[in-house]
Amino acid sequence: MNNDAMQPIPLPTIRRFPEYLRFVEDKRLAGEEWISTTEIGAAIGRKSVVVRKDLSYSGVAGHPRRGFRLEELAPALRRSLGWDNATDAFLVGVGSLGQALLGYGGFANYGMRIVAAFDCNDDITGGSMAQSQIFPIQKLPQLAKRMNVKLGIIAVPQDVAQSVANILVDAGIRGIWNFAPVQLDVPSNVVVRREDLSHGLAVLSYQLREECETIRPE
Amino acid sequence: MNNDAMQPIPLPTIRRFPEYLRFVEDKRLAGEEWISTTEIGAAIGRKSVVVRKDLSYSGVAGHPRRGFRLEELAPALRRSLGWDNATDAFLVGVGSLGQALLGYGGFANYGMRIVAAFDCNDDITGGSMAQSQIFPIQKLPQLAKRMNVKLGIIAVPQDVAQSVANILVDAGIRGIWNFAPVQLDVPSNVVVRREDLSHGLAVLSYQLREECETIRPE
DNA sequence: TCAATATCGATAAGTTATTATCGAATCCTT
DNA sequence: AAGGATTCGATAATAACTTATCGATATTGA
Numbered sequence: 001m002n003n004d005a006m007q008p009i010p011l012p013t014i015r016r017f018p019e020y021l022r023f024v025e026d027k028r029l030a031g032e033e034w035i036s037t038t039e040i041g042a043a044i045g046r047k048s049v050v051v052r053k054d055l056s057y058s059g060v061a062g063h064p065r066r067g068f069r070l071e072e073l074a075p076a077l078r079r080s081l082g083w084d085n086a087t088d089a090f091l092v093g094v095g096s097l098g099q100a101l102l103g104y105g106g107f108a109n110y111g112m113r114i115v116a117a118f119d120c121n122d123d124i125t126g127g128s129m130a131q132s133q134i135f136p137i138q139k140l141p142q143l144a145k146r147m148n149v150k151l152g153i154i155a156v157p158q159d160v161a162q163s164v165a166n167i168l169v170d171a172g173i174r175g176i177w178n179f180a181p182v183q184l185d186v187p188s189n190v191v192v193r194r195e196d197l198s199h200g201l202a203v204l205s206y207q208l209r210e211e212c213e214t215i216r217p218e
Numbered sequence: 219m220n221n222d223a224m225q226p227i228p229l230p231t232i233r234r235f236p237e238y239l240r241f242v243e244d245k246r247l248a249g250e251e252w253i254s255t256t257e258i259g260a261a262i263g264r265k266s267v268v269v270r271k272d273l274s275y276s277g278v279a280g281h282p283r284r285g286f287r288l289e290e291l292a293p294a295l296r297r298s299l300g301w302d303n304a305t306d307a308f309l310v311g312v313g314s315l316g317q318a319l320l321g322y323g324g325f326a327n328y329g330m331r332i333v334a335a336f337d338c339n340d341d342i343t344g345g346s347m348a349q350s351q352i353f354p355i356q357k358l359p360q361l362a363k364r365m366n367v368k369l370g371i372i373a374v375p376q377d378v379a380q381s382v383a384n385i386l387v388d389a390g391i392r393g394i395w396n397f398a399p400v401q402l403d404v405p406s407n408v409v410v411r412r413e414d415l416s417h418g419l420a421v422l423s424y425q426l427r428e429e430c431e432t433i434r435p436e
Numbered sequence: 437t438c439a440a441t442a443t444c445g446a447t448a449a450g451t452t453a454t455t456a457t458c459g460a461a462t463c464c465t466t
Numbered sequence: 467a468a469g470g471a472t473t474c475g476a477t478a479a480t481a482a483c484t485t486a487t488c489g490a491t492a493t494t495g496a
Contacts, residue, residue: 061444064492150426284463286474
C-alpha cells in the first residue's frame with residue numbers, strides 16, 4: 001500500500017514497533033505462520049485497532065480471517081525501524097553504565113553493534129570488555145573515519161558529556177544516543193536521542209502517588 | 219491556583235518536570251533567585267509557552283517581568299512528582315544492569331533510595347555493593363513487610379521477570395520499575411513502569427535513517 | 437453450497453497535546 | 467512620574483494521536 005517510507009511514521013508507532021517485533025519473532029521461532037492483531041494486542045496489552053493502524057505503516061497487508069504472515073511482518077518491521085542491517089556504534093565511557101551496555105547482548109536484535117569503546121581512564125584503556133576493545137578517547141576520530149562509524153553512545157558523567165559530543169560530531173558521527181542527563185548542543189543534522197531514567201521514574205512516582213491518593217476506600 | 223493534585227497532571231508534563239527540576243536546582247545552587255520560562259525553555263530546548271503551561275500545574279504562580287521564584291518552584295516540582303520525601307525501594311537482580319543501578323548515586327535526587335538488593339545467585343548474596351546488602355530472593359517478603367517497602371525494581375533476565383513480579387506483588391509492593399523487556403501481568407492496583415531501551419533506540423534509528431534519506435542535497 | 441465468523445482496512449469521531457495570540461501586570465529606564 | 471519592555475496566564479486554534487464503528491473479504495463448518 002505504501003511505497004517504502006514515503007509518509008512519515010508517527011513516533012508513538014515507532015516506539016511500539018520493537019514490542020511488536022519481539023512478539024512476532026517469538027511466534028516465528030515457535031513455528032507459527034500467521035498472527036492477528038487481536039493476538040498481538042492481547043499479548044502486549046493494547047487494543048487491536050492500535051496494532052492494526054500501526055502495522056499499516058509497515059507496508060505489509062494483512063489477510064482477512066488470518067492476520068499477518070510472520071515471514072513478511074518481521075522483516076518489514078525491522079526495515080521500518082532501520083534495523084535491517086546492523087549499524088556499527090562507538091561507546092564512550094566505560095563506567096558502570098557503560099559496562100552494563102557493553103555486557104548487554106541484546107543490541108544485535110536492535111540492529112546495532114558496539115564495535116569499540118572509549119574512555120579517558122588509562123587504567124582500563126588498552127584492555128577489552130565483552131569482546132570490545134577499549135581505546136583512549138583521543139583515538140576516536142581516526143577510528144571513526146577508518147571504520148566509517150556513524151553512531152555514538154555517550155555514557156559519561158554529565159559534566160563531560162558536551163565535550164564528548166563535540167568530539168563525536170567532529171569525527172563525523174551522525175547519531176548520538178545520550179545517557180547523560182544534559183541537553184546536548186549539536187548541529188541540526190546530527191540526531192540526538194536522550195535516554196533519561198528520571199523521566200520514567202517521574203511517571204512511576206506520580207502514578208504511584210496518585211493511586212495511593214485516589215484509591216482511598218471510604 | 220490549583221489546590222494540590224485535584225486535577226490530574228498530563229503525563230507529558232510529568233515527563234518534563236525532571237528536566238525543569240534539574241535546571242532549577244542548578245540555578246538555585248548558582249545563587250539565583252528568579253527564573254523565567256523563557257530562560258528555562260532556552261536551556262532545555264523547548265518553547266517558553268510549553269514550560270509556562272507545564273509549570274502552571276505545579277501550583278506556583280509566576281511573577282510578571284520576573285518569572286518564578288526558585289525557592290518556591292523547586293519544592294513544588296518535587297512535590298508534584300512525589301519526590302519530596304524519599305521512597306525506599308528494593309532492587310531485584312544484581313547483574314550488570316543491577317550493578318549499574320546500584321552504583322548510580324543520583325536516585326536521591328529523584329526521591330528514591332535503594333535500601334536492599336536481592337538475587338538468586340549464592341555467590342553474591344550475603345555480600346554488599348554500593349552500601350546495599352544483597353540478600354537471597356527468599357528473604358524479600360519478610361523484609362518488605364518489616365521495612366514497609368512499596369517500590370520494587372526488576373533488573374533480572376526476562377524469563378524470570380514475571381515470577382519476580384509475582385513475588386513482589388505478594389510481598390505487598392505497590393509500584394514496579396521494570397527493566398526487563400516483558401509485559402508484566404499484575405493486579406490493577408499495582409503500578410508498573412517499563413523501561414525499555416529498545417524504544418529509545420527505535421526512535422533514534424528511525425530518525426537517523428529518515429535524516430539520511432530526506433536530506434539528499436540535489 | 438451457503439451461512440456464520442473472524443479479521444482487515446478505511447472512515448469518522450473524540451480526545452489530548454501542542455502551538456499561537458493577546459491582554460494584564462510589573463518592573464526598569466529615563 | 468511616565469512610557470517601554472518583559473513576562474505571566476488565559477483563551478483560542480491547530481495538530482496529533484487514540485478510539486470507535488462498519489463494510490468487505492476470505493475461511494470455516496454445516
